[in-house]
Amino acid sequence: MSGNSRKKKVELSGTLKQWLEPRIRLKLRHQKGLTNEQARVDIIKDTCIKILSPLPLNVFASAISRLAQIDEMDRLYLIERLLNITPNPDMVTGERANDLREFLVATLSPSNADANGATTIEVAPPLMDVAKSVLQQSHRDWIGTREALSTFLKECTAKFNSEKNVYMVYPHLSDISRKLFLEKEQRTGVEYFFACIQNVADSMGYKFKDLIKIDVPPREGEKVKKLMNEFFPKGIRVEDDDCINDPNNNVKRRIRPPLLRPRWHNQQHMMLLALQNSPDYTLARGDLIDAAISLDEKLSAVTGLPRCFTGQTPRNSASACLTTNADKYFTVFKKDPNSHTNYYKLSFIPNDLDDAIKHYRRWMNDIIEHDWPLCFGKPKKLKTVQNSGHIVMLSVGAVSNPLHSRCRRCVAESSCDTKLPACGKCKSRGHLCIYPFRAGVYEKTERGKVKCSTLPTSQTNPNPNPNPNQNQNQNQNPHQNPNPNPNPNPNPNQNQNQNQNGVIDTRPATATRNKKKLQQQIVEQQKRMESGDPDACRASLPDEILDGLDLSNVPKSLDDVVEVRLSTIPNAGNGLFAKRNLPIGTPLGFYFGVPMMEDEFDERKDKVGKASHYSMRYKHTILDATDEKGEPFTKRDGPIFCPFHFMNEDPFGNMVFLEGSEVNQVICWTKRDIKKGEELFVYYGGDVDREHWGQAENSEQVNCVGDSEEEEIEFSDENVTDEDEDEESIDKYEENSNAKNIDGNKITGKKRRTTPNKNQRSKKRTKRAVSNKRKKSQVIESEFGSEESIEEAAADDESMDYNINMYDTPPPPKKKKAVKKR
Numbered sequence: 001m002s003g004n005s006r007k008k009k010v011e012l013s014g015t016l017k018q019w020l021e022p023r024i025r026l027k028l029r030h031q032k033g034l035t036n037e038q039a040r041v042d043i044i045k046d047t048c049i050k051i052l053s054p055l056p057l058n059v060f061a062s063a064i065s066r067l068a069q070i071d072e073m074d075r076l077y078l079i080e081r082l083l084n085i086t087p088n089p090d091m092v093t094g095e096r097a098n099d100l101r102e103f104l105v106a107t108l109s110p111s112n113a114d115a116n117g118a119t120t121i122e123v124a125p126p127l128m129d130v131a132k133s134v135l136q137q138s139h140r141d142w143i144g145t146r147e148a149l150s151t152f153l154k155e156c157t158a159k160f161n162s163e164k165n166v167y168m169v170y171p172h173l174s175d176i177s178r179k180l181f182l183e184k185e186q187r188t189g190v191e192y193f194f195a196c197i198q199n200v201a202d203s204m205g206y207k208f209k210d211l212i213k214i215d216v217p218p219r220e221g222e223k224v225k226k227l228m229n230e231f232f233p234k235g236i237r238v239e240d241d242d243c244i245n246d247p248n249n250n251v252k253r254r255i256r257p258p259l260l261r262p263r264w265h266n267q268q269h270m271m272l273l274a275l276q277n278s279p280d281y282t283l284a285r286g287d288l289i290d291a292a293i294s295l296d297e298k299l300s301a302v303t304g305l306p307r308c309f310t311g312q313t314p315r316n317s318a319s320a321c322l323t324t325n326a327d328k329y330f331t332v333f334k335k336d337p338n339s340h341t342n343y344y345k346l347s348f349i350p351n352d353l354d355d356a357i358k359h360y361r362r363w364m365n366d367i368i369e370h371d372w373p374l375c376f377g378k379p380k381k382l383k384t385v386q387n388s389g390h391i392v393m394l395s396v397g398a399v400s401n402p403l404h405s406r407c408r409r410c411v412a413e414s415s416c417d418t419k420l421p422a423c424g425k426c427k428s429r430g431h432l433c434i435y436p437f438r439a440g441v442y443e444k445t446e447r448g449k450v451k452c453s454t455l456p457t458s459q460t461n462p463n464p465n466p467n468p469n470q471n472q473n474q475n476q477n478p479h480q481n482p483n484p485n486p487n488p489n490p491n492p493n494q495n496q497n498q499n500q501n502g503v504i505d506t507r508p509a510t511a512t513r514n515k516k517k518l519q520q521q522i523v524e525q526q527k528r529m530e531s532g533d534p535d536a537c538r539a540s541l542p543d544e545i546l547d548g549l550d551l552s553n554v555p556k557s558l559d560d561v562v563e564v565r566l567s568t569i570p571n572a573g574n575g576l577f578a579k580r581n582l583p584i585g586t587p588l589g590f591y592f593g594v595p596m597m598e599d600e601f602d603e604r605k606d607k608v609g610k611a612s613h614y615s616m617r618y619k620h621t622i623l624d625a626t627d628e629k630g631e632p633f634t635k636r637d638g639p640i641f642c643p644f645h646f647m648n649e650d651p652f653g654n655m656v657f658l659e660g661s662e663v664n665q666v667i668c669w670t671k672r673d674i675k676k677g678e679e680l681f682v683y684y685g686g687d688v689d690r691e692h693w694g695q696a697e698n699s700e701q702v703n704c705v706g707d708s709e710e711e712e713i714e715f716s717d718e719n720v721t722d723e724d725e726d727e728e729s730i731d732k733y734e735e736n737s738n739a740k741n742i743d744g745n746k747i748t749g750k751k752r753r754t755t756p757n758k759n760q761r762s763k764k765r766t767k768r769a770v771s772n773k774r775k776k777s778q779v780i781e782s783e784f785g786s787e788e789s790i791e792e793a794a795a796d797d798e799s800m801d802y803n804i805n806m807y808d809t810p811p812p813p814k815k816k817k818a819v820k821k822r
């Protein structure tokens with residue numbers, strides 16, 4: 001969006017003023033330093049993006065691009081017209097949203113460019129669908145990607161070429177290279193986006209190369225070719241052939257239609273279903289393969305869907321799926337050490353609250369102990385950094401993507417451990433996990449076995465022994481629950497001291513050789529951290545770095561970090577707020593939920609209380625965050641309290657859900673530096689029904705901190721119109737601007753209006769019917785008999801990489817909702 005500063009003061013009409021002003025106030029409060037005018041421009045842009053975002057990418061991009069070109073008066077006029085359609089264009093869904101969309105598209109239609117002889121990118125129509133699905137489902141860098149992409153496409157003009165049946169995108173390359181290629185972050189976003197498209201396109205049965213084709217005219221020469229080659233991911237190359245006028249260009253391209261498959265219809269899921277229906281969720285490898293194949297055959301016969309295990313040897317493809325175990329849903333083990341038979345077990349116990357709590361506490365404990373010191377610690381002066389001369393078997397070198405960080409408590413899989421036998425204790429050669437910050441060593445014991453242990457820091461070892469060979473080491477085995485204590489121990493020193501077991505450090509003389517290199521790394525790392533480089537790769541930090549950090553202000557529990565109170569979003573209920581400054585890239589915690597299969601959730605919880613509002617989809621499971629009555633766990637003295645359940649949604653939020661390395665682990669990660677007092681927002685994902693949100697009745701207050709049973713519960717049936725509500729809630733917020741912790745506060749709210757979404761229900765019924773083996777076959781038949789229902793489910797198809805999603809289908813209407821009152 002062009003941020004042209006205009007001196008002229010703009011007169012706003014009454015309606016416009018009424019709509020804009022509270023939003024401007026909110027915006028200014030969140031983004032200090034903005035002028036009124038900038039806030040206004042942003043609000044208009046955000047509103048248009050919200051309205052247009054469900055559209056195919058090309059339409060979206062050209063409309064947004066056009067929006068950037070029109071002047072402020074025209075933008076305001078645009079909003080005025082939107083306000084004629086509905087009083088709250090930024091909140092509307094359903095039919096009226098379509099009206100808004102149509103109006104915007106018509107008004108912001110792309111101008112025809114004279115593109116003769118220009119570089120063109122041909123984008124086949126299906127690419128837009130793929131792109132849309134990527135944009136809707138990708139959570140990792142959704143915003144960055146979308147912004148980068150719109151920066152890119154903003155500089156292009158798109159036109160549909162009916163002869164070729166492609167969209168012609170004319171990029172204005174000089175602008176792009178100035179605006180995009182020079183900005184590394186954005187560029188990464190676009191590359192990532194195209195990489196996603198490539199994956200998704202492949203999984204949908206398209207050939208990516210058929211979807212997009214670049215044509216650089218000869219006069220643009222090598223420079224442009226190089227630029228385009230750099231820009232697009234592998235697989236898209238500007239070939240020499242494309243530089244000349246290829247007569248085949250005029251031939252209508254045939255694009256394979258996508259395979260229509262429901263989300264659950266894949267090999268991993270078949271395996272999961274087979275295991276789920278077995279005693280103890282366990283089967284021998286051969287039996288599991290047989291069970292999954294037979295399930296696949298049955299479902300295929302009933303639904304007409306293609307088989308998941310294909311080819312002449314389906315057993316081989318099933319076997320490969322088990323070996324890959326890409327989603328880590330299975331744990332392999334041997335019942336009898338002397339037998340060759342491998343057994344497979346589900347990596348989690350479905351629908352088991354205690355088990356889920358146990359995992360959650362362990363993960364939280366690890367984050368607080370291992371990650372927070374490095375995230376929140378402040379660099380000390382360099383001279384205080386000590387190197388005690390230990391070997392650090394790190395795969396040094398940036399691992400900037402936290403998802404690919406490797407555990408430092410065991411040696412990274414891809415490094416030196418391949419030469420070593422498995423750890424004598426944990427039987428592992430190392431594993432991936434989200435706790436990348438611990439340096440670890442393997443050492444050979446006298447018996448030739450290998451032990452993994454963490455390096456001591458100067459804190460854990462106040463009198464460091466200058467002779468590393470006589471250094472005592474701690475033994476910490478992540479696989480044997482390093483700290484079974486359910487209360488996270490915020491003091492790493494304490495914990496480590498407890499774990500000392502007197503294992504002798506037998507690290508050889510290579511320590512001295514590594515010392516210099518290590519010191520260099522530490523200095524470089526420190527410099528990057530001091531310069532505020534957000535990409536300073538924490539993953540490569542050895543323990544010694546801890547010595548260079550001032551850890552006095554490191555939080556000790558979630559209570560030091562976040563608090564729950566009334567959200568700044570009108571009628572959204574409670575929200576989560578930062579209690580202190582939070583640095584970018586910090587894992588704050590996990591979204592707690594009891595994992596269960598989707599059909600199980602649909603059967604037990606779907607219509608129960610608010611279960612659908614708080615549950616989250618994780619790959620093949622649903623994480624259910626509510627008790628048996630469908631009430632969220634909001635009580636301190638309840639079985640579990642997870643403050644991240646209170647995080648509200650904003651697609652441009654400051655938090656992101658990331659997959660952890662363990663199954664069902666959803667990390668709540670800061671996407672940027674967050675200031676104390678800011679509300680934390682996250683994007684819930686594409687598959688969420690938001691229809692009932694933001695309505696007057698939705699601002700119900702839930703007790704969470706320090707609630708007691710004695711408190712009086714009252715019901716409120718106030719009715720406030722949408723328009724009143726907006727102003728009113730913002731004013732209410734302003735009154736409370738020293739927003740208090742809800743602890744001890746009297747806040748009232750309104751009843752939530754809930755309307756079940758029929759479409760979504762029928763979709764879920766369809767999925768449930770197939771995935772639930774226990775159900776009778778005629779049910780499956782009736783649900784999957786029609787092609788329509790299969791297509792409906794297919795519309796839900798997701799790339800497995802991007803499906804952490806809030807699983808939000810409104811529960812059936814309830815008569816009254818409790819509202820806290822003192």
Ligand SMILES: C[S@@+](CC[C@H](N)C(=O)[O-])C[C@H]1O[C@@H](n2cnc3c(N)ncnc32)[C@H](O)[C@@H]1O
Pocket residue numbers: 567569570571572573574575613614645646647648649650693694698700702808
């Ligand atoms: C996971 S809960 C978030 C916590 C919730 N606000 C509360 O007080 O319990 C999700 C629910 O919060 C509300 N919500 C979240 N984001 C919202 C938004 N941007 N606007 C309105 N309501 C929102 C919706 O009712 C949604 O079903």
